[in-house]
Amino acid sequence: xxxxxxxxxxxxxxxxxxxxxxxxxxxxxxxxxxxxxxxxxxxxxxxxxxxxxxxxxxxxxxxxxxxxxxxxxxxxxxxxxxxxxxxxxxxxxxxxxxxxxxxxxxxxxxxxxxxxxxxxxxxxxxxxxxxxxxxxxxxxxxxxxxxxxxxxxxxxxxxxxxxxxxxxxxxxxxxxxxxxxxxxxxxxxxxxxxxxxxxxxxxxxxxxxxxxxxxxxxxxxxxxxxxxxxxxxxxxxxxxxxxxxxxxxxxxxxxxxxxxxxxxxxxxxxxxxxxxxxxxxxxxxxxxxxxxxxxxxxxxxxxxx
Amino acid sequence: xxxxxxxxxxxxxxxxxxxxxxxxxxxxxxxxxxxxxxxxxxxxxxxxxxxxxxxxxxxxxxxxxxxxxxxxxxxxxxxxxxxxxxxxxxxxxxxxxxxxxxxxxxxxxxxxxxxxxxxxxxxxxxxxxxxxxxxxxxxxxxxxxxxxxxxxxxxxxxxxxxxxxxxxxxxxxxxxxxxxxxxxxxxxxxxxxxxxxxxxxxxxxxxxxxxxxxxxxxxxxxxxxxxxxxxxxxxxxxxxxxxxxxxxxxxxxxxxxxxxxxxxxxxxxxxxxxxxxxxxxxxxxxxxxxxxxxxxxxxxxxxxxxxxxxxxxxxxxxxxxxxxxxxxxxxxxxxxxxxxxxxxxxxxxxxxxxxxxxxxxxxxxxxxxxxxxxxxxxxxxxxxxxxxxxxxxxxxxxxxxxxxxxxxxxxxxxxxxxxxxxxxxxxxxxxxxxxxxxxxxxxxxxxxxxxxxxxxxxxxxxxxxxxxxxxxxxxxxxxxxxxxxxxxxxxxxxxxxxxxxxxxxxxxxxxxxxxxxxxxxxxxxxxxxxxxxxxxxxxxxxxxxxxxxxxxxxxxxxxxxxxxxxxxxxxxxxxxxxxxxxxxxxxxxx
Numbered sequence: 001x002x003x004x005x006x007x008x009x010x011x012x013x014x015x016x017x018x019x020x021x022x023x024x025x026x027x028x029x030x031x032x033x034x035x036x037x038x039x040x041x042x043x044x045x046x047x048x049x050x051x052x053x054x055x056x057x058x059x060x061x062x063x064x065x066x067x068x069x070x071x072x073x074x075x076x077x078x079x080x081x082x083x084x085x086x087x088x089x090x091x092x093x094x095x096x097x098x099x100x101x102x103x104x105x106x107x108x109x110x111x112x113x114x115x116x117x118x119x120x121x122x123x124x125x126x127x128x129x130x131x132x133x134x135x136x137x138x139x140x141x142x143x144x145x146x147x148x149x150x151x152x153x154x155x156x157x158x159x160x161x162x163x164x165x166x167x168x169x170x171x172x173x174x175x176x177x178x179x180x181x182x183x184x185x186x187x188x189x190x191x192x193x194x195x196x197x198x199x200x201x202x203x204x205x206x207x208x209x210x211x212x213x214x215x216x217x218x219x220x221x222x223x224x225x226x227x228x229x230x231x232x233x234x235x236x237x238x239x240x241x242x243x244x245x246x247x248x249x250x251x252x253x254x255x256x257x258x259x260x261x262x263x264x265x266x267x268x269x270x271x272x273x274x275x276x277x278x279x280x281x282x283x284x285x286x287x288x289x290x291x292x293x294x295x296x297x298x299x300x301x302x303x304x305x
Numbered sequence: 306x307x308x309x310x311x312x313x314x315x316x317x318x319x320x321x322x323x324x325x326x327x328x329x330x331x332x333x334x335x336x337x338x339x340x341x342x343x344x345x346x347x348x349x350x351x352x353x354x355x356x357x358x359x360x361x362x363x364x365x366x367x368x369x370x371x372x373x374x375x376x377x378x379x380x381x382x383x384x385x386x387x388x389x390x391x392x393x394x395x396x397x398x399x400x401x402x403x404x405x406x407x408x409x410x411x412x413x414x415x416x417x418x419x420x421x422x423x424x425x426x427x428x429x430x431x432x433x434x435x436x437x438x439x440x441x442x443x444x445x446x447x448x449x450x451x452x453x454x455x456x457x458x459x460x461x462x463x464x465x466x467x468x469x470x471x472x473x474x475x476x477x478x479x480x481x482x483x484x485x486x487x488x489x490x491x492x493x494x495x496x497x498x499x500x501x502x503x504x505x506x507x508x509x510x511x512x513x514x515x516x517x518x519x520x521x522x523x524x525x526x527x528x529x530x531x532x533x534x535x536x537x538x539x540x541x542x543x544x545x546x547x548x549x550x551x552x553x554x555x556x557x558x559x560x561x562x563x564x565x566x567x568x569x570x571x572x573x574x575x576x577x578x579x580x581x582x583x584x585x586x587x588x589x590x591x592x593x594x595x596x597x598x599x600x601x602x603x604x605x606x607x608x609x610x611x612x613x614x615x616x617x618x619x620x621x622x623x624x625x626x627x628x629x630x631x632x633x634x635x636x637x638x639x640x641x642x643x644x645x646x647x648x649x650x651x652x653x654x655x656x657x658x659x660x661x662x663x664x665x666x667x668x669x670x671x672x673x674x675x676x677x678x679x680x681x682x683x684x685x686x687x688x689x690x691x692x693x694x695x696x697x698x699x700x701x702x703x704x705x706x707x708x709x710x711x712x713x714x715x716x717x718x719x720x721x722x723x724x725x726x727x728x729x730x731x732x733x734x735x736x737x738x739x740x741x742x743x744x745x746x747x748x749x750x751x752x753x754x755x756x757x758x759x760x761x762x763x764x765x766x767x768x769x770x771x772x773x774x775x776x777x778x779x780x781x782x783x784x785x786x787x788x789x790x791x792x793x794x795x796x797x798x799x800x801x802x803x804x805x806x807x808x809x810x811x812x813x814x815x816x817x818x819x820x821x822x823x824x825x826x827x828x829x830x831x832x833x834x835x836x837x838x839x840x841x842x843x844x845x846x847x848x849x850x851x852x853x854x855x856x857x858x859x860x861x862x863x864x865x866x867x868x869x870x871x872x873x874x875x876x877x878x879x880x881x882x883x884x885x886x887x888x889x890x891x892x893x894x895x
Contacts, residue, residue, distance in 0.1 A: 090699040110709050116700035130838035137830040194843040201831030205824040241794040249783035255724035261716035264776045
């Protein structure tokens, strides 16, 4: 049994263009909500005594005297309150804690993440350098993977296909996080960048494996075969493999998202979304791009030798 | 170059083994069988050792062995055990270029001394340079009071000169002692009135050693306690179970004393005493009271050094040089205190109490004591810390309450176990017998990685497991079986071409290898780069994921190969469907 995947490419193209377009629109419209590691600031989680849990409004009102910038107050489960604000120094944190102690003298400080401006600047620099190096690494890897040129599609065309598919995964993941940031206050920081780069490193393989199989089948193909048929067969041959390798990763990531706790949840969500779309794009987009490109060059779409 | 070649040949070996060359069915048959058995025995041994290290409870029936292996513990990050990570920027702009390193090191030493005094487990204080900024990183695991710790660290080292306080100090001590005695008398009345001795001891006693035990000190022989205490405890007037009717005063304070029981005769006689202590102090116990401030502090010092000229004559001296204001202050102080001690305090502790010989007007002083040269140098260093503080500002803090860390650890362990089980079920359903082997290899992988974490503690490169590291570990479980999926899919494909199971397996391992190698390589490229990226979160994740990807290459390919070789039997040829789900594939039409 063979699935006609390539033949239905106009639907998957339409879907991908739609989703990518929406993602880009969201990114332009909403932007990303940057975490304290990029902006500097404080994230403080406190827990009140059972009898003294205030509402978020009360906390906000009491804190208004300090004039905190971009203050966010969020009640958490178990009598807790999560505070985020921009703070450039330690004294602000001490003042905030004093206000909390004013509300409830027995308040417990569960967690404080404070990042000063010099550290956040340094993190930004490191994230940029890291991203640049990782992209360079992946690009070199792709170049290496397609070093053997296979007529009728050139190596750079394979490479371009792989890169378009990767860009597609990344744009959609970033878009989803801009929506999450806008509507649910989910912030992105260095871990999010790390998740994106991990997705790149992991997902590029599915695409490369399909392409490898295309190349292999092209070498065996007889003159006059439809290129589209060869690509579709290659895709079918590697389909179970692609789906299963991704599924094992998706299974464990779902476990982390559901059970892993707050601190790693959104990191795992980013990985999950990225790997999910990565699998989708290597099956439905990357190979289809080869066929589209081939038809541009050879309108009759037959493999010539 | 020799190194490179060795590496290459090692990689070559792994790849040969992974691809199934140089293993069974080639070469002499008997030799091959023997080799397979040895290899399998190796796998079993590896499994036993790593599970024993990873989870010593499996030998619960042999407690000594269990205890031995339980010594190895995984190094948990601050986010899992609770604790505080502080990063300070040190401002060295006021310090001579040449002396900067020294000043920074001095600041680190002071902070180290302070956090050590805090008594938390294994604090870390270290210097780090970020661009042109000097940072001091302080990590305090398992700490409870974050604010207190920060305050303690932040105080710049403080050096001051103090002189003897007047009679008001003695008066203050006397008042305190009187209050202590009064409280003791009240509690004694309560005890004699029938209140529970142990309960009162837990609330009131100031003896931290016995307080928690209801004041009980355990059995002791005569002579174990200070004389006043001893006399009552071993005296004839007190019966077992009785409370001594008056307070017992010793140098420690006022004791309410109860004899619990006694045993033995003569030399062997032992009594078990419980007591409630209300302490009293003398001026010598309270230097802060004994000496009052003079206004002369470390900021008035211009120089402190070991006076080597005096070497050979006697013990080395410590020479002090004051600035103008200090010179004047010091002249006043010394003129007031000839023949009396002046105390030098560092961070509230007396470091030296030299006696003033004469008024000193030239702004120079020496401290004479029976210093060895090393001691004198150490003293000078301490003065310099007080005199040359490097101002520090907090630039970053991550603190996690221990309870939060514990629950994060529990949650992520549960996520890991569920993830592992779900992947195992998936592999069993999809790949049947081969899936079972992959699951065994996966379990072995997990045990080996855990064992690796534990063993790394004994090497110069201990691995710290953070929350993000666990996330990396869990992700690596999903990636680890990818190699098996590739091999088994290739095997199914070869089977569908009508090959024998033996041949199909061989081909499966051989042909899947390049894909496996490339896949692991591309993941490694990014994780290695991520390791260089700043934050602890990303570092922890990337490090564990890299280790996992490398280790799983061994377990999922080499170990699975060895197990398949060992377990291979003729029934597999007859019933391939037990081994793996069959695959139907269309014959190529082109």
